[in-house]
Amino acid sequence: MDLTCFKAYDIRGELGAELNVDIAYRIGRAFATFLQPKKVVVGWDVRETSPELKDAFAQGVLDFGADVIDLGMCGTEEVYFGTTFLAAEGGCMVTASHNPINYNGMKMVRDNAKPISADTGLADIRAMAESGNYGEKAETPGTLTQLDNRAAYVEHLMTYLDVANLKPMKLVVNAGNGAAGPSLDAIESALLALGAPIEFIKIHHAPDATFPNGIPNPLLHEQQPVTGKVVKDHGADLGIAWDGDFDRCFLWDEDGNFIEGYYIVGLLAEAFLAKQPGAKIVYDPRLVWNTVEIVEAAGGVPIQSVSGHTFIKERMRKEDAVYGGEMSAHHYFRDFAYADSGMIPWLLIIDLLSRKQTTLKTLVEDRMAKFPSPGEINSKVADADEAMSRVYQAYKPDAIGEDRTDGLSLEFAQWRFNLRKSNTEPVIRLNVETRGDKDLMDEKTQDLLALIRQ
Template sequence: MQELSCFKAYDIRGQLGTQLNEDVAYRIGRAFGEHLQPKQVVVGGDARATSEALKLAVANGLMDAGVDVLDIGLAGTEEIYFATSHLHVDGGIEVTASHNPIDYNGMKLVREHSKPISGDTGLNDIKLLAEQQPWLNQPISRKGSLRQVDVLSDYVAHLLTYIKPVNLKPMKLVVNSGNGAAGHVVDEIERQFAALNVPVEFIKVHHQPDPTFPNGIPNPLLPENRADTAQAVRAHNAHMGIAWDGDFDRCFLFDENGEFIEGYYIVGLLAEAFLQHQPGAKIIFDPRVYWNTVEMIENNGGVPVMSKTGHAFIKERMRAEDAVYGGEMSAHHYFRDFAYCDSGMIPWLLVAELMCVKNQSLSSMVADRITRFPSSGEVNSKLTDPKSAIERVRAAYAPQASKIDETDGIGMEFDGPDGKWRFNLRSSNTEPVVRLNVESAGDQALVALRLEELLTLLRQ
């Protein structure tokens, strides 16, 4: 029995040829069908060269398990989330490797109501079935069907329900679709805006799908991938820049000066945007950096709720709390009315509306927040023994900590003579890396000092 190393904690991701190919994709589709026994499943794929063939292999596996397959074509992950709930089907599979290198591909899986399938909620069972292939030498009792469906206009119409389009004033927005996966959605938003006489002009960068990734890996978290968006914002005097990753479930925002805005500060803005419409609502946040988020939620009459990092944990907590919105500093934003799923399209719509309603630029909306709660951004360290490194930090800092939190990794707060600061340190679920975040109450120099201290201790 061949072990399938492409199965990760939350999704499927592997190097093409060695870890993932059409045979493995067929087995994943077949195992999904055998395990969940769905009647109908929706499939889609990103703009990578291998996504179409892998998607059809998955569809064949599903059909051989008796499942009727609905193919929505070139799509981002959130279009699968939307289609699964909107079409009332029993599951969805998006073929994507998101921001991984060009020689990778993968899949994200959901069940009915777009609920995530990860390790302990079915992914391990699907892995085992795909490895064992109990269907070999068994006759196919019913072959499912395959048909194309189009949900694009319904999906975009749903996106526009998060704002009041009438609130949007004349704006110029730079939109960088990476290597084109998000382009068709931008075009449909543009079409529906025009029908509603919404005065927004889109400056389109890297708009057409191109599987050769001529503009680099679609990952705007990497500083080297930000220049094209930033330059276009400045060249066109745009009000904001928006860039997406490869399956556009995350969006990254640039202010009118082309400056990249850390995802952390966008969480606070989106909390404010929701609380303007729904005072008293619960907002979920992750424990890496949160002082700014909590203050923004409380200042706007909301209820802050902390959750462990990771989409499966946040979605589960949002359902339990009936939270209207959840945000992670990594630019994942989750919405109750979007089946509690993450979207890279809803955030920029909300921020654009907030800019118009407040009559403020994006830079002026975040400048005060960044000054009040400066942060280091996430700093990763590749270590041979992450566990002992984390214990070293715990032993050194715990005696002075005013508060210790273990929701996710270790978080410690300090209120010493040199100022108020905190850090969070956690191990990656998928690689031998520890992730460190430091923030302070109004002291950028203190953030830099503590970051250097902590990294020296970690990397000994």
């Protein structure tokens, strides 16, 4: 059996052809055989097949002889939190996040929510699942426990802000019919119980496996105006939307403008450094100038890492960094087991807006003008390596800096770009930024795209 659903960092596959209950059971048995756990936490998103895939995975763990704690429908970060809080040796979230409706997958971690990637065990789990070479069933199977752990999770979230000093705010929250709705309700109840003057305007709030408003992926340009319009219509202070398993969050300012994740990284870095001077901040190489300038000005230590959650988390643990951020809207926190969360960022932002008595637009507009960027642009190409070489040969002679941490980064006096290949498809991802020159940004972006797509 060739299990093509195994990717570099997680499991993702088309239902029926690449992922079904038999495969999920095999993965569960292999996962437990590899980790040798006593206790495993599982959770699942809103997709129709998620409960049955979760049950099959859990049965594989039970047949190994380990106990399983089922958190029910939740977000990926609730599995991360539960694995740590409940002192389990492993965790698995059944989710396909923002993938099409005919897909599903799994995100697996070991103790303390440490990621499992191809280099740290996923390849071994795949080999066992493919061969079925995971030994006999245990004489005494493990026990299955249903547990609602959300109250402990929300209690932890409340530690990231000063509720007593929150200013009155109106927030548009768009769960995208994904898993975020019930967790948002619990957070809202906790905030109101603590006297927070926060009003939630909820859209696409109820979990719905048919995704009537489209797959929850706020990066899609056709989805971004939806949240922005509601912000403007209600005179809200902030718009927030999540992907299907809410491990990423996306923000809109009070005018309904979508804010690229790059600029949020700088805001959160500054917020942490205000409380922990000298702390280390990890960032990815795609867009860097804004983050580095903010961190250094605040007395912090900026540390560049390869993009991707496993690399960011490993680097953060190694450096004991307080925060890590990617322009893709993944945000990582030392006090959250170095894991990513889609709820902590917006809580930190409303705390920041209250402390500074300002708006999100005011906080980011100067930074966006100082280091403008069009955001990440994808291009399908016939030969990614050849396209990368073509760009390198054209721009290398004039570059004053070159970096290969992740893909190709070339730096010039007034602008820079990063070019990365996709791991899974013939696609090249381009990011460009300049020093305060939007016309130059537009010019260089178009020149690069023409060369890439030649």
